[in-house]
Amino acid sequence: MTRFKAPSAASLAGIREEFTALGAARDLANESDGGDVAIKLPMSRVYAYANGRISYPDIGIEAALAGTPGLRAAFRRLVMAAPTYRFERAIAASEGGPLTRRTEGAEIRFSASRAHKDRIYIIIELASPERTPKTMTVFYADDRAVRLGLPIAQAGIIQLLVRKDSGILRALEDPDSNIALM
Amino acid sequence: MTKTAVYIATTNGPVRVELISQEDIARSIVVKSADFVPLADIAEEYQHFVSGNGPVARAFGPFDPPMFSMELSAEIESGRSWHLAAFIAHGLAAENRLAGPKDEPEAVVWATGVMGNNFSVAAEHIGLKIEHSRALFKETTSAGIALHVVVPDGSLDEADHVPLATHHHVSDARAALQSLNVTSDGALSAMEITASTDRANQAPTSKKWRRAWIIGGISALILAIVTENTTGWIMTEMLNLSPEKPTMSVALAETTEKQGIQPTPLEQNVVVQLDEIRASSDTSCAGVHFRGGLGNLVPVRMNGDGVGADSAGGGLCGIQISLSSVELLSVERVSIETVAGNFVGHSGNSFNLAPVSKGSWRLFVPRTFKIPIVYKIRLVTRAGSDVSISHKVMP
Amino acid sequence: MNDEVIHLLRAGATEGIATAFRGVVHGPRFAGTTVGVRLAPILTGAGGANRDTPIYELCHFAAMAAALGYDDSNGRFLFFLGMERVTPAAVRRFVEETVDSQGWAREGHAFTERGMRANYDQEPFEVWFDRAPVLMALFEFLTGIDDVTFFREMDDLLQEMVTPPVTLRGIKDTANRISSRMRLWRRANIAWAAHEERFDKIAPYLTENSPNGYWVIDDEVIFGFWVLHSNTEKKPIREYATVFEAFATLMRVIRAGAVAEAASDARRLGTDFEAGEIEVANDSGTVTGEWESPLGVFNHPNLKSIRFFKGEGERAPIERLMEFGPDAQRLARAFLRLESFAPTQNVISNAIRFKRGPGAISDGIACTNTLAYLSFEEILTGVLDHIGRLQLAAMHVLRAEVDEDAFAPIAEQARTAFEELRRKGFDDDDPGEDQREAFQVAADALPRIAGQLRGFLERMREMEQGESELNQIFADDVALFSRQFHAIYGHRR
Secondary structure (H helix, E strand, O other), rough: EEEOOOOOOOHHHHHHHHHHHHHHHHHHHHHOOOOOOOOOOOOOHHHHHHHOOOOOHHHHHHHHHHOOHHHHHHHEEEHHHOOOEEOOOOOOOOOOOOOOOEEOOOOOOEEEEEOEEEEEEEEEEEOOOOOOOEEEEEHHHHHHEEEEOOOOOEEOEEEEEOOOOOOOHHHHHOOOOOEEOO | OOEEEEEEEEOOOOEEEEEEEEEEEOOOOOEEEOOEEEEEHHHHHHHHHHOOOOHHHHHHOOOOEEEEEEEOOOOOOOOOHHHHHHHHHHHHHHOOEOOOOOOOOOOOEEEEEOOOOOOEEEOHHHHHHHHHHHHHHHHHHHHOOHHHHHEEEOOOOOOOOOOOOOOEEEEEHHHHHHHHEOOEEEEEEEOOOOHHHHOOOOOOOOOOOOOEOOOOOOOOOOOOOOOOOOOOOOOOOOOOOOOOOHHHEEEEEHHHHHOOOOHHHHOOOEEEEEEEEEEOOOOHHHHHHHHHOOOOEOOOOOOOOOOEEEEEOEEEEEEEEEOOOOOOHHHEEEEEEEEOOOOOOOOEEEEOOOOOOOOOEEEOOOHHHHHHHHEEEEEEOOOEEEEEEEEEEOO | OOOHHHHHHHHOOOHHHHHHHHHHHOOOOOOOOOOOHHHHHHHOOHHHHHHHHHHHHHHHHHHHHHHHOOHHHHHHHHHHHHHHOOOOHHHHEEEEEHHHHOOOOOOOOOOOOOOEEEEEEOOEEEEHHHHHHHHHHHHHHHHHHHHHHHHHHHHHHHHHHHHOOOOHHHHHHHHHHHHHHHHHHHHOOOHHHHHHHHHHHHHHHHHHHHOOOOOOOHHHHHHHHHHHHHHHOOOOOOHHHHHHHHHHHHHHHHHHHHHHHHHHOOOOOOOOOHOOOOOOOOOOOOOOOOHHHHHHHOOOOOOOOOOOOOOHHHHHHHHHHHHOOOHHOOOOOHHHHHHHHHHHHOOOOHHHHOOOOHHHHHHHOOOOOOOHHHHHHHHHHHHHHHHHHHHHHHHHHHHHHOHHHHHHHHHHHHHHHHOOOOOOOOOOOOOOOHHHHHHHHHHHHHHHHHHHHHHHHOOOOOOOOOHHHHHHHHHHHHHHHHHHHHHHHHHHH
């Protein structure tokens, strides 16, 4: 048995508030225990995806990104905040096709394939071969992103051949797109 | 045009070279044709293989654009035994004769060999590679397609030969190209290396003269021979100097007289001539470069100051420089001084042509080049005459 | 409507919050850190006047991260989101390694015995490493609120805060702004209504059923409240378990408030309630701190790999006892009723929900299969014995770290206990570092578990004069509960 001094009218409201909060907390903690119950993607997992610790593509994370504008914006900030080669929007207007992008220590340019008319080379030249990125992420409209795994650099050069109608190229053709090489 | 499929022999089975294209990219690459995934393991080696002092560059280059993409049907492990097959594939690709995946080849080349800087070849595990290629061999021969097995000399016993295949045992990668001759009417057929070698070693008929042109004020005696360069690539051509038509040359005697020097009796008989070597209907520049083809000789018109008319690079295989005198002891030294551009196999600004006793020499121009090749042929006689002829080859 | 949804509705939490909470707390980062039970009250706004203190702590923690060199967005993300395991030890290691390799990036910061301290205008603020996991979990949860729309704003706020000069005023302002946002979020997302309604029923009931000027909470008050409210027409509180939990929560709230009052005006804590003081449990539980189940640490992956408890027979029976701690001892009979009759009530409601037939409902109402108190006592005794063996086994594993003289008398016993525990994790008495650490953690928690068990068993013995007494008590409670179950569910047969 426990006997308390009955709370005053003034303190009753505070006790009520605290009782309510603790009750809701107990529900929340108990609710979350055990079993096959749904979970929402935690930001630490998105962060791991942004910095490559979780491989691209992850279907669950991509689905979450596709469905949540706020999460896409957060993902963009996570990626663009990382120490990486960051390319802001292209400066010059283009008559067609993606523009060469430059940033400190790196350049991305494009060259139409002579052998395959439907493909284009993405050529990344790095000033410092020690900082070799493994992925390219392109953010375009509405914080949507396309990511591409990069092959191993040779003497500071990364080259890959992509389709002209590929998602990555469409994103790169948007002069307002931001690019992160990580 | 006949197409030839080229396969790299590997211990995991044959891998086809499906495409070689020149691309405007930063470095040459090797990719798997199905998904264009770069094959990093051999990319570095391939870059060296096709550029700089690599064999393809030295054999066919320089190139514009200078980089290549080589597409393979499958991944191959790191190592270098793909060299020989790739070298052959480059040669065929240069003539638009490399069969792509959609082409129906009329011949199949299966090759293995690591190439040295001097184009020597060596290979290992040939037996295992043959074993893992049995299906390809059977499919090829069953379809009636000519099958050529190209291996380093001494690496495959006759007892292990592939049935129904023509075997090419080579010690030099260039000989492989020579022996894999593509003719206009059909499939690849083999030529004996000795035959091509013999042809290449033929002594010049030095008594055949060409009409001489007098260079006012300058006497020049030109003698050209492609020599072994500092990295050991030997390309020696001794050619029949029987021109089919008159050409232009410089008579040393008249030149020295204009200098006020009395030519010696020997010098009186020395005449220099310059000819463009062009592809003919039955000999391409590759045939000229590798198979001893004569090509079509077109005289270079000289003016009175010892300057040759510019030669257009399109369709030009090289320049032939001939010395028309049996008494070559009067010549001390002949050299080429390059002001701009480079001949194949020569990257320095100046090189000697030796030995002077050769009758005629050939300087080959790259298949594609961007800047003009501007050079002088400089001749120094024992009597002290020092003359030069200038010429330019335009891109 | 499936069980999960029903459970959620009954509990009052919205599905979105629960899934987001689970996402943070149940991931590998926080496994076994009991972060969930600490984070939940922060999110729901518990803490009274100090409900915003955790956010203030978080801001200080972010400022300390900046002082370590994590002073931009990327650094902050790495610090708060990048650690793969977030335990106090892991955070300490991470921070110490940072300082070892590059020193403090800013002045005025130092390590303390338990954490890190920063000095602002001569006002120090300390964050303990023990607190780091819940602060990291709070950060992670906040990044995702309102469909992740607060993420950028929070990052901008924190970035502004850590841009030199960093001041206490700046930290407080940032904490206020984040707290403001949290208040809006709570109003929109936390379902308080059910709990408010419960309080609005409990408060007048206590006033009416207690001596003037007091609130008395005992076994019969709880039972009486349940009987009164379980069968009303409008918004009944059907489950006995819900009632017990509500009263336990109320006790906790009042104690916390009184402690705060006592601390502020230096009243002595004692057992004379007539003097307006508060009864303090005289066992290992304490009213002055928040009680946490000592079983939580056994969820740590390293401890899970050692089979300290067999699920059904050894851990499940004591789960609720450890959850309620001293309150279970204070309300021993009410707690026994919880242990025995709450499961019976679940059986009845499931039988109705899943239409298991009138027989199942009748049996439930009649409490035919309800766990008898004597049986429960036997189970607890068995578990206590097991805990004793675990303690000896743990000491055997950790013998190298124990005082030789103190250990000698029980060395043989400890070895035997270890060898007789033929289960996973007890096969190598000289294990590697991770397992050794697990045994250390277990060794710290086992005495608290044993203390609670002993305390409760003592209470049970006090409830009876002889062995038959417990049976009689149980029989009396069967009659009481059966009657009430009949009132609630009888018409559903």
